[in-house]
Ligand SMILES: NC(=O)c1ccc[n+]([C@@H]2O[C@H](COP(=O)([O-])OP(=O)(O)OC[C@H]3O[C@@H](n4cnc5c(N)ncnc54)[C@H](O)[C@@H]3O)[C@@H](O)[C@H]2O)c1
């Protein structure tokens with residue numbers, strides 16, 4: 331078992347990583363339930379994991395109710411949020427209760443946001459069941475929904491009380507979703523850990539095939555990096571947490587253009603976005619072309635898109651930059667970008683000319 335703490339003074343919380351921990355969830359949730367019934371909000375596609383969780387709660391003497399949410403990015407919406415809040419109110423959830431989010435990043439973001447506003451804020455616990463959620467979205471308290479204008483534009487910072495990660499739940503995850511989650515794993519290497527990127531180059535293939543040791547290493551290393559960064563800059567005010575956005579300004583624009591319909595998964599958008607961030611950095615003379623090529627090659631080898639064409643997007647540079655103007659990092663007329671001086675040397679650049687970005691994107695193959 332590995333336990334990593336997110337250091338946030340009186341709101342610090344543990345991330346427990348252990349094969350099979352879902353079947354022992356009651357041991358961890360007992361003290362949080364305080365003798366009350368727990369409400370689990372689960373992705374409708376993980377009934378087997380919901381059953382394991384509920385059995386464990388029952389064995390620990392904790393009653394539970396379940397609300398199932400349709401799978402997919404479309405559920406990070408006003409409509410689903412409203413239905414969820416009504417269901418939670420109907421079940422009598424109180425401010426001191428903790429809602430359990432069981433599923434991927436969609437469920438975690440949606441349930442975390444619902445918890446942040448229900449009765450002006452109640453608690454929640456993350457039980458992530460996708461690789462992406464286990465290495466990234468379940469940690470750090472960014473919650474929210476998408477709107478017509480783009481990704482995650484309405485939300486709140488609201489930290490969970492506990493994150494329970496059972497890597498064996500990934501045995502049922504479709505390979506495309508495993509690959510999408512792997513993009514966020516690679517991200518940690520590219521941000522500030524070149525040794526971890528090299529580890530990914532050597533171990534990515536076995537990790538994607540479900541090797542338990544490689545999987546455990548990748549989850550623990552990713553989560554440690556995220557816990558350290560979130561502890562240093564919880565609300566993305568100093569620029570440190572913004573590093574976790576590597577590839578996301580490009581990636582969210584590609585996702586918005588694709589339309590949140592499952593044709594381009596978040597991790598796929600991030601993969602293409604990271605390749606574009608490195609290619610743009612190389613074009614600007616900030617990093618070596620060999621580094622950008624190395625990033626694109628590894629993403630391709632992992633079965634991930636390495637640019638606009640591979641992401642299936644045909645939109646112009648101007649259209650994509652139009653999506654980027656909704657980015658939450660925007661400061662007046664400036665849009666800070668995560669660029670790179672090399673692998674593991676990502677930094678926030680506030681001097682990027684959006685016209686140059688549009689021209690660069692137009693030159694990328696379609
Ligand atoms: N809050 C954050 O810090 C943060 C970080 C990264 C991503 N995100 C958000 O996370 C979302 C993407 O999350 P995701 O990639 O987990 O997608 P997801 O939640 O849509 O899950 C992917 C698919 O896997 C299915 N699934 C989940 N667990 C399964 C399992 N164990 N077995 C079989 N199927 C399973 C789901 O039904 C869904 O179809 C995006 O909305 C993204 O914006 C948030």
Ligand SMILES: O=C(O)C(=O)C[C@@H](O)[C@H](O)[C@H](O)COP(=O)(O)O
Pocket residue numbers: 466470472481482514571572574575578658
């Ligand atoms: O935790 C963070 O901070 C991140 O940026 C992690 C990202 O992987 C994640 O996709 C996040 O939701 C993007 O945040 P946003 O602020 O750009 O919406």
Ligand SMILES: [Zn+2]
Pocket residue numbers: 466514578596600
């Ligand atoms: Zn992301």
